[in-house]
Amino acid sequence: MKKGIITVLGKDQVGIIAKVCTLLLQYNVNVLDISQTVLDGYFHMIMVVDLTNQTENTNLHTALNELGETLGLEMRLQLAEIFDAMHHI
Amino acid sequence: MITRNEIMETNRMIKEANLDVRTITMGISLLDCADADVDKFNENIYRKITTYAKDLVKVGDELAEEYGIPVVNKRISVTPIAIAAAGCQTDSYVSIAQTLDRAAKDVGVNFIGGFSALVHKGMTPSDKILIDSIPEALAVTERVCASVNVGTSRNGLNMDAVKKMGEIIRQTAEASKDNGCIGCAKLVVFCNAVEDNPFMAGAFHGVGEGDAAINVGVSGPGVVKKALEEVRGADFETLCETVKRTAFKITRVGQLVAQAAAKELGVPFGIIDLSLAPTPAVGDSIAEIFQEMGLEEPGAPGTTAALAMLNDNVKKGGVMASSYVGGLSGAFIPVSEDHGMIEAVEKGALTLEKLEAMTCVCSVGLDMIAVPGDTSAATLSGIIADEAAIGMINSKTTAVRIIPVIGKQIGDDVEFGGLLGHAPIMPVNGYSCEKFIARGGRIPAPIHSFKN
Numbered sequence: 001m002k003k004g005i006i007t008v009l010g011k012d013q014v015g016i017i018a019k020v021c022t023l024l025l026q027y028n029v030n031v032l033d034i035s036q037t038v039l040d041g042y043f044h045m046i047m048v049v050d051l052t053n054q055t056e057n058t059n060l061h062t063a064l065n066e067l068g069e070t071l072g073l074e075m076r077l078q079l080a081e082i083f084d085a086m087h088h089i
Numbered sequence: 090m091i092t093r094n095e096i097m098e099t100n101r102m103i104k105e106a107n108l109d110v111r112t113i114t115m116g117i118s119l120l121d122c123a124d125a126d127v128d129k130f131n132e133n134i135y136r137k138i139t140t141y142a143k144d145l146v147k148v149g150d151e152l153a154e155e156y157g158i159p160v161v162n163k164r165i166s167v168t169p170i171a172i173a174a175a176g177c178q179t180d181s182y183v184s185i186a187q188t189l190d191r192a193a194k195d196v197g198v199n200f201i202g203g204f205s206a207l208v209h210k211g212m213t214p215s216d217k218i219l220i221d222s223i224p225e226a227l228a229v230t231e232r233v234c235a236s237v238n239v240g241t242s243r244n245g246l247n248m249d250a251v252k253k254m255g256e257i258i259r260q261t262a263e264a265s266k267d268n269g270c271i272g273c274a275k276l277v278v279f280c281n282a283v284e285d286n287p288f289m290a291g292a293f294h295g296v297g298e299g300d301a302a303i304n305v306g307v308s309g310p311g312v313v314k315k316a317l318e319e320v321r322g323a324d325f326e327t328l329c330e331t332v333k334r335t336a337f338k339i340t341r342v343g344q345l346v347a348q349a350a351a352k353e354l355g356v357p358f359g360i361i362d363l364s365l366a367p368t369p370a371v372g373d374s375i376a377e378i379f380q381e382m383g384l385e386e387p388g389a390p391g392t393t394a395a396l397a398m399l400n401d402n403v404k405k406g407g408v409m410a411s412s413y414v415g416g417l418s419g420a421f422i423p424v425s426e427d428h429g430m431i432e433a434v435e436k437g438a439l440t441l442e443k444l445e446a447m448t449c450v451c452s453v454g455l456d457m458i459a460v461p462g463d464t465s466a467a468t469l470s471g472i473i474a475d476e477a478a479i480g481m482i483n484s485k486t487t488a489v490r491i492i493p494v495i496g497k498q499i500g501d502d503v504e505f506g507g508l509l510g511h512a513p514i515m516p517v518n519g520y521s522c523e524k525f526i527a528r529g530g531r532i533p534a535p536i537h538s539f540k541n
Contacts, residue, residue, distance in 0.1 A: 005096060046093055061154050078157035085345040086338045087095040
């Protein structure tokens with residue numbers, strides 16, 4: 001499985017998860033797990049996704065960055081391997 | 090299972106502490122490009138470099154995006170040209186440097202290293218042509234880096250080459266004097282040069298290497314500094330453990346990216362270079378690590394001990410994290426590329442002599458140091474000889490990258506731009522070593538017993 005981690009950071013607002021998930025649907029990306037906290041109106045979400053069957057017509061990284069910019073949030077997608085490599089032997 | 094804290098820690102390192110992969114360097118052998126006709130040789134090397142490295146920049150950028158970590162530089166190192174071009178019937182290798190520059194430009198890498206000669210015991214006619222071509226080659230090209238190895242622990246020091254390199258550094262400065270003498274920033278004189286170093290300006294692809302290899306340099310002085318902030322005031326055991334743990338994490342990322350790059354490019358993975366390489370940016374500085382350790386300024390008494398400890402623990406942590414470690418592997422202390430070092434020089438805290446002492450315990454040597462424009466060739470050779478002697482006796486790599494800035498004096502400053510930063514002109518001991526350097530010949534190989 002090609003596992004990815006999406007992190008979203010910024011001011012809380014209506015529909016963040018819905019918008020991210022809609023985008024992921026367009027790319028055929030499956031959501032495996034979501035964990036989110038809101039502290040003092042500050043939204044922080046970590047999403048584990050399966051990129052194995054992702055359709056590659058356009059770049060999902062760019063699409064996520066663009067969505068982040070429209071919503072005023074910081075959004076990034078990274079392969080999970082980098083966290084595994086750094087923290088797990 | 091990856092935890093929220095782990096994700097946050099990694100991303101904090103990248104975003105707030107400037108963690109990055111400093112360079113993916115592709116080593117390419119040019120031994121099979123030999124030809125008696127220099128034009129044909131140039132054609133062969135251009136074709137080989139642009140074929141192997143055509144996707145280097147693209148793959149580097151893609152990996153940066155996929156893993157969410159900057160891959161700052163994509164670079165190329167080649168077989169020392171003095172070896173690869175030895176069969177060419179020509180009296181100048183400037184056209185070869187221009188071909189390397191064109192190949193680098195066309196594949197989009199910012200530096201190409203290997204305009205080099207290994208002359209630790211003697212010089213072939215080809216070595217002589219290469220060395221004589223250096224001043225012009227570095228003035229007419231933008232991305233080519235040159236290096237010359239003048240000594241090894243096994244062979245001693247070639248003092249004829251040391252003398253020659255003092256003169257060549259002066260000529261290189263003269264040839265690029267309208268441009269801040271930048272030629273000298275692309276020229277390194279080594280003792281015990283390594284064959285798989287991914288860092289510029291001293292990278293070349295050794296003759297013991299395969300046809301091509303991917304070597305990766307990781308970095309992260311900022312990450313070490315942040316980690317040390319958490320243990321402020323703790324004892325040395327805690328300090329060392331923190332550096333080791335941090336170096337381990339940084340290196341694991343380098344290993345991951347190196348293996349992915351090697352796979353994508355279809356080129357074998359060579360080594361990870363465990364070096365802490367600063368940049369002029371605030372928060373990406375070796376000097377700041379010293380300050381966090383408790384030194385008011387780099388150069389204060391205790392600096393050599395602090396550097397020795399830092400260097401050793403980066404290695405101890407990093408070696409465990411990578412399957413192959415090589416290159417220079419140590420903390421770099423270039424003056425112009427570290428804002429904290431620059432400030433320490435400006436305040437008078439850090440001198441050339443203290444820097445020399447520091448190079449006894451770290452990689453690599455006197456690096457990116459600007460000296461007055463009227464510094465004589467013999468004095469430059471004397472500085473090279475001192476640094477090479479440290480490397481020879483202690484079986485380590487040492488190097489000199491020194492810039493006599495034509496027309497500038499102590500108190501002036503020179504700007505190189507970009508990663509090379511700017512440097513205050515440092516004072517040099519004014520007493521002469523001319524008669525010593527003029528002797529010529531070789532210093533024999535040192536004895537490797539009775540260490541004291």
